[in-house]
Amino acid sequence: MSYTAWILLTASLVGLSCGLIGVFLILRRMAMMADAISHTVLLGIVTAYLVTRELSGIHMLIGAVLAGLLTAVLVQWFHARGVQQEAAIGVVFTSLFAIGVILIATKVGNAHLDIQHALMGEITFVPWNVIELPWIGEFPEATFILLVVLAVVLLVILTFYKEWKITSFDPGLAASIGIPVVFMHYLFMSLVSVTTVAAFDAVGAIMVVAMLITPAASAYLWTDRLSIMLVLSSSFGVISAIVGYLIAVWLDTSISGSMAFATGLVFLFSFLCSPKHGMLSRYIRPVSASDLP
Amino acid sequence: MGMLLSANAQWVLFSTLILGMASGMIGCLAYWKRQSLMSDALSHAALPGVVIGFWLIGTKNMPVMIGGAAISALLGALMIQWIRSSSRIKEDTAMGMILSVFFGLGIMMLTIVNRFAGGNQSGLDSFIFGQAASMVRKDVYTMLVLAAIVILVVSLAFKEWKLFLFDPDFARGLGLSRRLMDGIYLAVLVMVIVIGIQAVGVILMAALLIIPAVSARYWTHSFKWMVILSAIFGGGSGMIGTLISTLGIGWPTGPFIVLASSVLFVVSLVFGVEKGLLTKALQIRLQKRELRYAAASGAKGPQRGGEAG
Numbered sequence: 001m002s003y004t005a006w007i008l009l010t011a012s013l014v015g016l017s018c019g020l021i022g023v024f025l026i027l028r029r030m031a032m033m034a035d036a037i038s039h040t041v042l043l044g045i046v047t048a049y050l051v052t053r054e055l056s057g058i059h060m061l062i063g064a065v066l067a068g069l070l071t072a073v074l075v076q077w078f079h080a081r082g083v084q085q086e087a088a089i090g091v092v093f094t095s096l097f098a099i100g101v102i103l104i105a106t107k108v109g110n111a112h113l114d115i116q117h118a119l120m121g122e123i124t125f126v127p128w129n130v131i132e133l134p135w136i137g138e139f140p141e142a143t144f145i146l147l148v149v150l151a152v153v154l155l156v157i158l159t160f161y162k163e164w165k166i167t168s169f170d171p172g173l174a175a176s177i178g179i180p181v182v183f184m185h186y187l188f189m190s191l192v193s194v195t196t197v198a199a200f201d202a203v204g205a206i207m208v209v210a211m212l213i214t215p216a217a218s219a220y221l222w223t224d225r226l227s228i229m230l231v232l233s234s235s236f237g238v239i240s241a242i243v244g245y246l247i248a249v250w251l252d253t254s255i256s257g258s259m260a261f262a263t264g265l266v267f268l269f270s271f272l273c274s275p276k277h278g279m280l281s282r283y284i285r286p287v288s289a290s291d292l293p
Numbered sequence: 294m295g296m297l298l299s300a301n302a303q304w305v306l307f308s309t310l311i312l313g314m315a316s317g318m319i320g321c322l323a324y325w326k327r328q329s330l331m332s333d334a335l336s337h338a339a340l341p342g343v344v345i346g347f348w349l350i351g352t353k354n355m356p357v358m359i360g361g362a363a364i365s366a367l368l369g370a371l372m373i374q375w376i377r378s379s380s381r382i383k384e385d386t387a388m389g390m391i392l393s394v395f396f397g398l399g400i401m402m403l404t405i406v407n408r409f410a411g412g413n414q415s416g417l418d419s420f421i422f423g424q425a426a427s428m429v430r431k432d433v434y435t436m437l438v439l440a441a442i443v444i445l446v447v448s449l450a451f452k453e454w455k456l457f458l459f460d461p462d463f464a465r466g467l468g469l470s471r472r473l474m475d476g477i478y479l480a481v482l483v484m485v486i487v488i489g490i491q492a493v494g495v496i497l498m499a500a501l502l503i504i505p506a507v508s509a510r511y512w513t514h515s516f517k518w519m520v521i522l523s524a525i526f527g528g529g530s531g532m533i534g535t536l537i538s539t540l541g542i543g544w545p546t547g548p549f550i551v552l553a554s555s556v557l558f559v560v561s562l563v564f565g566v567e568k569g570l571l572t573k574a575l576q577i578r579l580q581k582r583e584l585r586y587a588a589a590s591g592a593k594g595p596q597r598g599g600e601a602g
Contacts, residue, residue, distance in 0.1 A: 031389040032330050039496075082568060087329040087507050091558060094500030098551035101422065105544050206337075206496075207400075210393030217386050254404040260397020267390060277380050 006127035006140055011245055011259065013146040014199045014211055015237025017153050021195050022216030023226070023233045024157075024188060027168040032086070033072070034212045036093035037189070038196045038205050040071045043100035045197065050107060061145070061197055068193025071096065072186060121204030121256045142201040149198040153191055157230075160184070165226055203256040210260035211237060218263075218270040221277045236266050302539070304433045305425050308440070309492050309531035309550070312485075313501060315440040317527025318447045319485045320506035321520045322478060325458045329506075331370075333499035334388040336486045338369030340399030340495050343420050348406055355432045355491075359439075362487040369395055370479060396495070423494035423547035425535050432491060439488045443481050447520070455516055492531070493547035500551040501527060508558040511565025526561075530554035 025034050044067025048059040071092055078088035130138045157164060167174040167184050175181045192212075199208045215236035219229045243266075244259030251258070272279050323329055342365025346358035369391045376387040419427055428436075447454065456464040457474045465471060482502075489498045509522035534550030563570050 026383075026386050029383055029385060031383075031386040032333075035330075035333070035389055035392065081570075083507060083510075084324070084327060084329065086327060087324060087503055090329045090333065090499055090503035091507055091555070094497055094504065094551050095555035095558075098497060098500065098548035098555065101545065101548040102552060105548070106541060206393060206396050209389055210397055213386055213389040214394060217382050217390055220382065221380060248401075251401070251405065252408070253401045257397040257400035257404065260393050261401055264390070264394030264397070267394075271376070271380060279379065 003127050006143065007123055007255075008242060008245060010123060010126050010140065010143045010146060010202050011241035011255075012238045013143065013150055014202050014208075015215070015239070015241035016234045017146065017150045017195050018199060018208065018211035019215045019219075019234035019237030020153055020157060020230060021192055022212040022214075022237075023219065023230050024164060024168055025192070025212060026216045026220055027226075028188075031213050032089055033075070033189075034192055034196075035209050036075070036089045037068045037071055037192050038208045038212075039093045039097040040067045040100070041193060041196050041200065042205055043067050043096045043103070044193075045200070046100050046103045050103065060200075061194060064197030064200075065190050065193045067096070068189055068196070069186060072189040121200065121202050121207065123202045123255050126202060142198075146198050146202070149194050153195060156187070156191060203259055207256040207260040210263045211240070214260075214263035214267050215240060218267045221270045221274040236263075240266050304430060305428055306532055306535055308428070308433045308436045309425055309535040309546070310528045311437060311440045311444075312489055312492055313505070313527035313529065313531025313550070314524040315443040315527075316485050316489055316498075316501040317505040317509075317523035317525070318444060318520050319482055320502040320504075320527070321509070321516070321523050322447070322454060322458065323482065323502055324506040324510070325516075326478070329503045330385070330388060330499070331373075332482065332486060332502040334373065334392040335366045335369055335483060336490060336495045336498035337392040337399075338395040339363075339366040339483075339487055339490060340396055340420065341365045341402060343490065343495075344399055344402040344406055348402070355435050359435065359487050362490060363483050365395065366483045366486060367479070370483070399495075419494070419545075420490055421494050421496060422545035423490070423492050423497070423550075425492040425538070425546040428491060436488045436491065439484055443485055444524075446477065446481055451517070451520075459516070492535075493550055494545065497547040497551045500554060501531070504551070504554040504558050505530070508554070508561040508565075511561040511568050514567055526554065526557050530557055 025031055041064045044063035044065070045060050047067070048063030052059045074092045075085070075088045078091065079085050083091070126140050126142045129141050131141045131144065133139045133144065163174070163179050163184060166177075167179060167181055171181055195212075196205075196208050199211065203211060216229070216233040218236050219232035222232055223229050240262040241259055244262035245255060247262060248255040248258035270278070275281055323332055339362035342361035342363065343358050345365070346354070346361030350357050373384070373387045373391050376382050376390070377384045453464070453469060453474065456467070456469060457471070461471060464474075485502070486498055489501055493501055505523040505526035506519070508526050509519045512522055513519050530553035531550055533553040535546055537553070538544045538546045538549040561569065566572060
């Protein structure tokens with residue numbers, strides 16, 4: 001496969017897995033939690049690096065999941081002690097992120113991990129960083145990790161599809177029929193952290209938020225069915241990844257920045273043109289009773 | 294610590310102090326408006342404006358970049374408002390989208406500008422994490438004036454803010470325009486954010502607005518004291534963080550300021566007089582002992598036990 005094809009494959013995988021996870025983030029109203037986790041994952045990665053002194057995939061994944069869970073637990077803990085949910089998120093993620101940045105600036109320094117890379121990602125290096133796989137041969141490490149993560153995300157979503165649906169739309173009902181809501185919450189938070197860290201190499205910590213939230217929000221404007229929303233959201237993710245890459249090549253600029261911008265374009269299009277919830281349809285079609293909330 | 298001797302360094306230190314105070318005060322307003330994370334979205338949304346401001350002038354010109362940042366942050370705020378009110382997207386989703394898309398746009402433009410411009414733009418990257426030490430005297434003056442305006446706005450109309458936050462209906466009854474207050478609040482918030490970006494950076498600016506206010510909440514129930522304490526916490530962590538970041542070469546200011554305020558937060562969380570963990574534990578212990586006394590001494594107990602709760 002050529003260099004460009006690898007990059008496009010990696011970017012599409014990011015779009016796919018982020019799009020799937022994003023749907024549940026939106027429905028559970030935890031969009032800002034994704035923002036928080038994408039920041040604190042940095043601390044997990046830095047800590048994993050300081051402990052093991054190597055930047056290999058599995059250590060980073062474990063560190064990131066721990067950091068993501070720590071964020072979720074801390075936010076929950078502060079919230080239970082009377083801090084507003086929003087303020088709790090704000091306190092936790094900025095503090096943990098600051099510690100991560102300070103560790104990089106003072107301890108890790110010039111090594112393989114720098115702040116620029118962590119925030120913006122460096123997808124251009126992905127095809128060169130290969131590992132040897134049995135049967136397949138050389139395969140870029142980041143792409144391989146993304147494939148594994150996508151498989152895990154798909155597996156977890158499909159296995160507990162009904163449970164996710166109920167806990168997302170009606171947590172009260174879910175609890176009353178015996179679905180372990182708390183466990184599902186933390187399982188979901190782990191999925192968010194894993195996806196974030198897998199996408200980290202490609203698009204960086206901040207742009208992953210765009211990939212998580214915006215395609216799902218766009219899909220939310222087109223449909224009322226969860227299954228269709230999942231399909232639409234992941235396709236939007238892939239489309240934005242590819243369009244973003246093309247824009248970046250055209251303007252010779254940051255690939256991750258362009259991808260985030262492209263998700264914005266997809267949303268703008270949906271916001272204007274979606275048949276049910278779009279701006280234009282409001283002028284074309286008179287308001288009928290079924291449109292009223 | 295030789296830096297302390299130079300006059301410029303003292304100015305920088307003074308400006309982070311007053312910036313911390315201003316953001317601590319506004320943070321209290323944001324806390325009670327339940328908009329803590331709005332500041333996070335707005336500070337990320339300011340990045341494209343900063344870069345465009347730089348692009349237009351070609352050098353690092355503080356007033357122009359502040360203007361650009363303000364415009365793009367306000368645009369972000371309006372778009373959040375618009376998306377929320379005219380579609381079924383919720384506010385937190387809208388904030389997350391605006392935050393990340395604007396930031397992505399900013400990074401795109403920053404990359405392009407960095408490629409075209411010469412060595413003159415070296416200060417531009419520091420907008421992401423803040424580098425108070427790179428400020429020159431003129432930047433410091435700009436910051437001081439803006440921060441002073443913010444502090445004045447909050448303290449002069451203090452009674453009105455209180456009404457606006459806690460009893461909007463009564464405020465309307467008195468003839469206080471809600472729209473005007475909302476407008477002033479947003480303007481002041483954006484102002485604090487854009488002046489803070491220089492010192493703390495776009496990513497961590499939100500912390501300066503959120504953490505001091507939350508910490509102050511542990512010490513008092515009075516809004517007035519909360520604002521005063523929050524200003525003290527903010528100013529203190531601004532100064533301490535700046536001092537620490539001068540100890541190493543190239544250490545960014547923002548994270549150290551945030552860490553200083555997080556330490557203050559943990560101290561408040563444990564020792565806070567009103568809602569702190571230690572206070573609560575002591576209260577529970579006291580209550581338990583009183584109950585035990587009440588049980589031992591018979592019927593006299595209930596009045597005292599009820600009082601402690």
